[in-house]
Amino acid sequence: MGAITIRDVTRRFAGEGQAVLALDGVSLDIDEGAFFTLLGPSGCGKTTLLRIIAGFERPDRGAVRLDGADLVDLPPWRRPVNTVFQSYALFPHMSVLGNVAFGLEMQGVAAALRGERAREALRLVRLEDLAGRRPAQLSGGQQQRVALARALAVRPKVLLLDEPLSALDLKLRKEMQLELKRLKAATGITFVFVTHDQEEALTMSDRIAVMEGGHVLQVGSPREIYEEPAHRFVAGFIGETNFLEGEVAGEGVVRLKGGGRIAAAGLPASGSVTLAVRPERVALVAAEGAQLRGRVLQVVYIGTDSTVMLDTGTDEPFTVRVQNREGGWQPPSPGSTVGVAVPADAARVVAG
Amino acid sequence: MRGWTRGRGLLVLPAVLVLLAFTVLPLCIMAYVSVLERGTYGGVEWGRHTLDAYVAFLFERDLDDSLVLNPDYLKIFARSFGLAAFTTALCLTIGLPTALYMATRAPKRRNLLVFLVTIPFWTNLLVRTYAWILLLRNNGLIDKGLHDLGLASGPLDLLYTPFAIMIGLTYTFLPFMVLPVYASLEKLDWRLVEAAMDLGATRVTAFRRVVLPLSLPGVVAGMVLVFVPCLGAYVAPELLGGAKVLMIGNLIQSQFGAARNWPFGAALAFALLAIVLLAMAFYALRFGAAPGEEKGR
Numbered sequence: 201m202g203a204i205t206i207r208d209v210t211r212r213f214a215g216e217g218q219a220v221l222a223l224d225g226v227s228l229d230i231d232e233g234a235f236f237t238l239l240g241p242s243g244c245g246k247t248t249l250l251r252i253i254a255g256f257e258r259p260d261r262g263a264v265r266l267d268g269a270d271l272v273d274l275p276p277w278r279r280p281v282n283t284v285f286q287s288y289a290l291f292p293h294m295s296v297l298g299n300v301a302f303g304l305e306m307q308g309v310a311a312a313l314r315g316e317r318a319r320e321a322l323r324l325v326r327l328e329d330l331a332g333r334r335p336a337q338l339s340g341g342q343q344q345r346v347a348l349a350r351a352l353a354v355r356p357k358v359l360l361l362d363e364p365l366s367a368l369d370l371k372l373r374k375e376m377q378l379e380l381k382r383l384k385a386a387t388g389i390t391f392v393f394v395t396h397d398q399e400e401a402l403t404m405s406d407r408i409a410v411m412e413g414g415h416v417l418q419v420g421s422p423r424e425i426y427e428e429p430a431h432r433f434v435a436g437f438i439g440e441t442n443f444l445e446g447e448v449a450g451e452g453v454v455r456l457k458g459g460g461r462i463a464a465a466g467l468p469a470s471g472s473v474t475l476a477v478r479p480e481r482v483a484l485v486a487a488e489g490a491q492l493r494g495r496v497l498q499v500v501y502i503g504t505d506s507t508v509m510l511d512t513g514t515d516e517p518f519t520v521r522v523q524n525r526e527g528g529w530q531p532p533s534p535g536s537t538v539g540v541a542v543p544a545d546a547a548r549v550v551a552g
Numbered sequence: 553m554r555g556w557t558r559g560r561g562l563l564v565l566p567a568v569l570v571l572l573a574f575t576v577l578p579l580c581i582m583a584y585v586s587v588l589e590r591g592t593y594g595g596v597e598w599g600r601h602t603l604d605a606y607v608a609f610l611f612e613r614d615l616d617d618s619l620v621l622n623p624d625y626l627k628i629f630a631r632s633f634g635l636a637a638f639t640t641a642l643c644l645t646i647g648l649p650t651a652l653y654m655a656t657r658a659p660k661r662r663n664l665l666v667f668l669v670t671i672p673f674w675t676n677l678l679v680r681t682y683a684w685i686l687l688l689r690n691n692g693l694i695d696k697g698l699h700d701l702g703l704a705s706g707p708l709d710l711l712y713t714p715f716a717i718m719i720g721l722t723y724t725f726l727p728f729m730v731l732p733v734y735a736s737l738e739k740l741d742w743r744l745v746e747a748a749m750d751l752g753a754t755r756v757t758a759f760r761r762v763v764l765p766l767s768l769p770g771v772v773a774g775m776v777l778v779f780v781p782c783l784g785a786y787v788a789p790e791l792l793g794g795a796k797v798l799m800i801g802n803l804i805q806s807q808f809g810a811a812r813n814w815p816f817g818a819a820l821a822f823a824l825l826a827i828v829l830l831a832m833a834f835y836a837l838r839f840g841a842a843p844g845e846e847k848g849r
Contacts, residue, residue: 256746276749289747293765302761306752354751 201267202357202390204230204253209262211248222248223259224414230392231407232267235384237393239401240411241437246394249411250360253392254283266357277306282351283360286367288343290335296322296346297331303354321353322346324383341372348383358390365400377404398438402426410434432552435476442518444475444547452544458513460492464547473549479521481546484508484532490539494518499531506531510538586818594812605819625803625820629827632800635714636782639721640729643778646722647729648771652763654730655737666734669727677724681791684720685711688792712794720788725781729774736770737763772835780828800824 206228212219223245230236238246251257253264255276264271271279282303290299301318309317322328325345335343344364351359361380365373381404384391395401401408402422409419410433417431418424429435432443444462448470449455452463464475487493494510497517506524508531509517520540522529532538586605588596612622654665672680687693690707698704710716740763748758764771786801793799800820807817 254746254750256749275754276746277752277754281750283747283750285743285747287741287743289741289743291744291747291762302748302753303751306757350751 201232203232203267204228204358204390204392205263205265205268206230206249206253207263207265209249209252209259209264211245211252211257211259221414223252225262226411226414226416228409228416228419230390232390233388235381235391235393235404235406237395237401237405237408238411239395239398239408239438241396244411245414246396246411247362250283250362250392250394253358254281254360255279280357281360282354282356282358283362284344284347284351284364286363288335288347290343290346290350292335294334295331296327296333296335296338299335299346300331300350300353303350307354318349318353321349324352324386325349325379340368341376344368344376345379348380352383352387352389356389358392361391361393363394363396365395366397373400380404402438410437412437428548429476429550432474432476432550435548435550440479440519440521442477442479443516443550444477444518445472445514446475447472454547456492456512456514460490460512462491462542462547463544464549465544466549468549474552475547476550477542477547479507479519480505480523481543482520483541484520484522485539485541487537487539491542492518492540493537494540495537496532496534498534508532508538510540512540582818582821586815586822588815590813590815592812594814596814602815605813605815606823608816609819609823628798628803629800629823631714631797632783635718635721635799636779636785639718639725639782640775640779642718642722643726643729644771644775647726647733647774651730651733651737651770654734655740656742662738666731669730669734672723672727677787678791680723681720681787684716684723684792688716688719711792712796714793714797716792717785717789717797717799720792721782721785724785724788725778728777728781732773732777733767733770736767736773740766776832783828784824 206226209223209226210221211223212221214220226245226249228249238249240246248257252259253271255271255274259272266279266281271281291302294302297315297318300321301314304314304317319328319331322331325348327342327345327349330338330342330346335346338346344367347364364380365376368376377400380391380393393401393404402425405422407419408422408425410417410425410431412433418429418434420428425434426438429438429441435441436443444454444456444458446454446456446462448467449461452465452467453461454464454467454473454475455461462475464473467473492512494512497509497511500507500509501524504524505521508520508522510520512518518540522531585596587601587603588598589600589602589604591597607619609625610621611619614620650669654662654669657665685692688710689695690709690711692711694710695704695708698708744762744766745758748762749755753761784801784804785799786805789797789799789802790805793802804817804820804824807813807820811817
C-alpha cells in the first residue's frame with residue numbers, strides 16, 4: 201500500500217510572455233513505505249510534482265498511479281493522500297483537536313470515535329495536552345506537529361511533506377527530523393518529502409530524486425547520490441565537489457586540461473570528460489611524482505577539518521579537505537607547490 | 553514613552569471634534585425637538601414640553617379623547633424593515649459570489665475589479681435613480697424589451713412598487729456589501745482551502761467550513777452597511793416607489809415638510825435609531841467576541 205508510479209508527467213505554467221515548463225516528462229517509482237525525498241533548488245519543479253500527487257495541479261500529460269490506480273482524474277478530496285503544508289495551513293478558527301478531527305469528520309467517522317482517533321493522532325506527535333488550544337497559541341514547532349497529526353489522523357496511504365521544516369530554527373529542525381523518522385517507522389506510511397536542503401535529504405531519506413529544471417537527474421539512495429553522482433549538477437548540488445575537465449588518454453587515464461594525468465574508472469574510449477572529485481577523498485602528497493600538482497592559495501581551518509585551496513591551472517581552485525587529527529599535520533604554506541593523490545575510485549565521470 | 557503615549561490621544565482630537573459638532577450636537581437638538589410641542593406653521597414652540605410625539609407614534613386619540621392603538625406607523629416601520637431585510641439578502645446573494653470571484657483573480661486583475669465596483673459612486677445618486685425610472689417604467693427598456701421578445705403582454709407596471717424600491721436599493725448598496733466581503737476574502741489564506749480539500753472536503757464543504765467562517769466579519773460588516781442605510785433610505789422610495797409606498801425615510805421627511813410636525817419627525821427618527829441600536833447590541837452580545845469563531849469539538 202502506498203506505492204506511487206509517475207510516468208512522463210509534464211506541466212506547463214503560463215508565464216510572462218512565454219510558458220514555463222515546470223515539469224518535463226518526469227518519471228519516478230516510489231516504493232511503498234519508503235521515505236522518498238524530492239531534492240532540488242527552488243524552481244526545479246519538486247513542489248509542482250508534489251501538488252500533482254496531492255491533486256492541486258493537473259498534469260498536462262502523463263500518468264500518476266497509486267498502487268496501480270490512476271489518480272489524475274480524482275479530485276484532492278478523494279485521494280488517500282495527505283499533505284503537510286510548508287505554512288502548516290492550520291484552520292485558525294478551530295481548536296487543535298478540531299483541526300486534527302476535521303479529516304475524520306469529512307470521512308464521516310462518528311463523533312465519539314472521531315475524538316478518540318484525533319487524540320490518538322495528537323498523542324503520536326506528543327501534543328495531547330494542547331488539544332483545546334487555538335493554532336495561534338502554539339509555537340512554530342507545535343503547529344508543525346499539529347499539521348502532522350492532522351494529516352496522519354486520516355491514515356493516508358501516502359504523506360506528502362512540502363518543505364515542512366524550512367520555517368523552523370536549526371535546533372527545532374534537528375528535533376523534527378528525528379520526529380519524522382520516528383513517525384515514519386511508527387506508521388509505515390509512504391513519505392514523500394520535498395526539500396532544497398541537501399543535508400536534510402541525506403540524513404532522512406531512503407531514496408532521493410534530485411531534480412533540476414523540471415527534470416529528474418538521478419534517483420538513488422543517499423549514499424549513491426553522494427558517492428556516485430551521475431550528473432554534474434547532482435555532484436555540485438550535494439556536498440562539495442571539484443570538477444576536472446580533460447581528455448581520455450588511453451585506458452583508465454585522463455589528461456587534465458590544467459596539466460596532470462589521473463586515473464579514473466568508467467571512462468569512455470575517447471573524447472573529453474568531466475570528472476567529479478570529492479575534496480575529502482583525495483590526499484595531499486609530495487609534489488615530486490604526483491599525478492596532479494597545484495600551488496597552495498589558501499588554507500582554511502574549519503574545526504574538524506582544514507580545507508586547502510590549490511591552483512591546478514584551471515579557472516576554479518581545487519579543494520582538498522584534510523582531517524585535523526591530534527598531533528596534527530603541518531599545513532602547507534601558501535605559495536608552495538604540493539601534489540594531490542586521486543584514487544581511481546574517487547574520480548567519477550559525470551554528464552553535463 | 554509615556555509622554556508619547558499620552559500625546560497619541562491628541563491624534564483623534566480632530567475626529568472627536570467633528571463627531572461632536574456634526575453628529576452628537578444635532579442628535580441632541582433632535583432629541584430636544586422631539587419632546588417639544590409642534591408649532592402651528594411648522595417649527596416648534598420652544599420651552600413647551602410634551603411627549604405627544606412619542607404617544608402619536610403608537611396611539612391616536614379617539615373622539616372621546618381616549619388613546620387607541622394605531623398600527624399605521626408601525627406598519628410603515630415593518631414594511632421598511634422587511635424591504636431592508638430583503639435588500640440585504642439580495643445584496644448578499646449577489647455580493648458574496650462577486651466578492652469570491654474578485655478575490656480569486658490574479659492581484660493585478662483584482663485592483664481593476666475593485667475599481668469597477670466603485671464606478672457607480674462617480675455618478676450622482678439622483679441621476680442613477682432616475683436612470684432606473686427610465687429602465688423600469690412602462691414602455692421603458694425592460695417593459696418594451698420583454699414585449700418585443702414576446703415574454704410579456706400588457707404594461708408590466710414595474711415602477712412605483714416595493715419591487716422597484718428593492719431594485720433601486722440593491723443597486724445603490726451592492727458595493728457596500730461587495731467591498732467588505734472582498735476585503736475579508738482577499739486576506740484569506742487560500743492554502744487553508746487546499747488543506748480542507750486535502751483532508752476530504754469537497755469544494756462546497758471547504759467553502760462552508762473554512763471560507764465562510766473566516767470571512768464572516770466581512771459578511772457581517774456588509775450586512776450592517778446595507779441594512780442600516782436601507783432602513784432610512786429616502787431617494788429610492790421617493791423616486792421609484794412614487795407616492796404609493798411610504799417608508800420610514802419618506803415619512804420622516806414628510807413630517808418636517810408637508811405635515812409641519814417637527815416633533816413627530818424627530819420622534820420617528822429616534823424610534824428608528826433606538827431599534828437599530830438595540831438590534832446591534834443584541835448582535836454584539838449574542839455573537840459578540842469574534843464573528844467567525846467556531847467552537848472546538
